[in-house]
Amino acid sequence: MDLVELVRQAGVVGAGGAGFPTHVKLNAEAEYLIINAAECEPLLQTDQFLMRERTAELIGGILLTKAQVKARKAVIAVKGKYAREVACLKETIARLEADVEIHDLQNFYPAGDEQMTVFEVTGRSVPPGGIPLNVGCVVSNVMTMINVFEASQNQPVTDKYVSILGEVKEPRLIRVPLGTPFEDCLAAAGGTTISDYCIIRGGPMMGGMVSKDQLPGMTITKTDGALIVIPADHYLVTRATETEAQVLNRAKTCIQCGFCTEQCPRYLIGHPLHPHKMMKAVKYAEEINESHKEALLCCGCGVCEMYSCPMGISPRKVNLYIAGKLREKGIRYQHDGSEIIARDGREFRKVPPTRLVSRLDLNDYDHQPLHEFREVIMDKVSISLRQHIGASSEAVVSAGDTVVKGQLIGATPEGQLGSMIHASINGQVVEVNERQVVIARG
Ligand code: SF4
Numbered sequence: 148m149d150l151v152e153l154v155r156q157a158g159v160v161g162a163g164g165a166g167f168p169t170h171v172k173l174n175a176e177a178e179y180l181i182i183n184a185a186e187c188e189p190l191l192q193t194d195q196f197l198m199r200e201r202t203a204e205l206i207g208g209i210l211l212t213k214a215q216v217k218a219r220k221a222v223i224a225v226k227g228k229y230a231r232e233v234a235c236l237k238e239t240i241a242r243l244e245a246d247v248e249i250h251d252l253q254n255f256y257p258a259g260d261e262q263m264t265v266f267e268v269t270g271r272s273v274p275p276g277g278i279p280l281n282v283g284c285v286v287s288n289v290m291t292m293i294n295v296f297e298a299s300q301n302q303p304v305t306d307k308y309v310s311i312l313g314e315v316k317e318p319r320l321i322r323v324p325l326g327t328p329f330e331d332c333l334a335a336a337g338g339t340t341i342s343d344y345c346i347i348r349g350g351p352m353m354g355g356m357v358s359k360d361q362l363p364g365m366t367i368t369k370t371d372g373a374l375i376v377i378p379a380d381h382y383l384v385t386r387a388t389e390t391e392a393q394v395l396n397r398a399k400t401c402i403q404c405g406f407c408t409e410q411c412p413r414y415l416i417g418h419p420l421h422p423h424k425m426m427k428a429v430k431y432a433e434e435i436n437e438s439h440k441e442a443l444l445c446c447g448c449g450v451c452e453m454y455s456c457p458m459g460i461s462p463r464k465v466n467l468y469i470a471g472k473l474r475e476k477g478i479r480y481q482h483d484g485s486e487i488i489a490r491d492g493r494e495f496r497k498v499p500p501t502r503l504v505s506r507l508d509l510n511d512y513d514h515q516p517l518h519e520f521r522e523v524i525m526d527k528v529s530i531s532l533r534q535h536i537g538a539s540s541e542a543v544v545s546a547g548d549t550v551v552k553g554q555l556i557g558a559t560p561e562g563q564l565g566s567m568i569h570a571s572i573n574g575q576v577v578e579v580n581e582r583q584v585v586i587a588r589g
């Protein structure tokens with residue numbers, strides 16, 4: 148079986164983003180394979196752990212993928228400040244005599260945005276509305292490469308490494324079976340230190356906000372990498388829970404200073420995205436049409452709303468609102484083929500993570516010392532059938548079936564984009580519905 152098929156069968160999806168099926172990405176040829184090891188979201192520590200503790204599998208996955216996509220170069224883009232991790236990578240690359248380079252990424256946010264990483268490594272701007280392959284690059288991340296290596300050994304994706312941070316008694320990195328309830332993840336970190344809290348699912352800039360009420364029933368998927376507990380009255384909760392009406396109303400206070408555009412990472416690599424113009428469109432209730440299609444270029448990094456705007460407005464959410472209207476009208480972004488040139492001054496407008504952490508009011512949780520790594524054993528898991536971009540998987544087991552860890556329980560519908568799902572523990576299937584498969588140990 149070739150690597151693409153092994154990766155498809157193993158259910159590997161992009162572990163750090165939206166969960167794009169990896170076998171589709173591998174079915175391409177590119178000049179560069181770039182591994183995004185920036186861990187650019189504030190507070191997160193998961194990729195750093197993996198670079199130290201799973202180095203051989205990481206380099207193994209990179210070499211397999213490099214050969215698969217016929218890349219001339221494989222480059223790990225990692226911040227120089229991660230000195231221990233860089234030392235581990237260099238030692239393993241030398242020991243394995245692997246043709247893999249390390250690119251010293253500057254410490255800025257969002258260094259790990261796919262298109263920023265491509266620009267930093269190659270100097271090439273991905274065309275607006277395009278993908279890295281348009282400029283000869285395939286980009287993946289640390290955990291995905293480890294999963295590719297395991298897929299080559301016939302090991303499907305069944306577990307996830309997750310950082311549990313913030314207001315927990317014992318901040319730590321854990322490895323859990325897919326389908327582990329969030330509540331059990333918090334318990335593995337000693338429980339919360341406060342009773343009234345919310346959870347950031349992912350990073351503070353691009354992650355989702357989960358209230359305590361929403362917690363029951365939420366379980367770990369292939370794309371989870373961190374749960375950060377913060378007080379329910381934290382600034383980030385207030386911002387995340389603004390209604391669309393509040394966002395649009397506040398947009399009327401825009402003073403057109405242009406800071407959001409001047410610091411927008413996508414604008415800075417040359418894309419025609421001008422968030423201040425989108426604010427104007429909303430402020431003056433313009434009819435949303437083709438002339439606003441640049442809103443579709445926003446990657447949702449949040450620099451504009453969390454760092455740039457002096458008025459506390461959310462250009463990111465306004466872009467989302469406009470993009471929704473454009474999609475309703477069937478308007479897509481089509482690049483006109485013109486040359487994309489990075490803006491002058493880009494180097495000086497990069498956002499320093501320490502200042503970002505301060506603005507997010509997260510200083511208390513920055514660089515939290517971690518307790519010992521823990522492998523969490525679960526007696527019951529609820530495994531989502533949708534952990535990826537594309538169609539939901541269809542259950543191939545029924546209540547009452549006995550399953551072993553690694554056994555296929557959800558398959559991609561015929562002819563559709565999707566991903567395979569596997570049992571993450573040994574046990575008996577106790578429930579199957581359209582959303583999930585529940586397995587309990589006997
Ligand atoms: S969220 Fe804001 S800063 Fe980020 S890409 Fe979108 S408009 Fe630019």
Ligand code: SF4
Nearest residue numbers: 401402404405407456
């Ligand atoms: S930074 Fe804020 S106030 Fe300035 S143009 Fe952008 S949205 Fe308006």
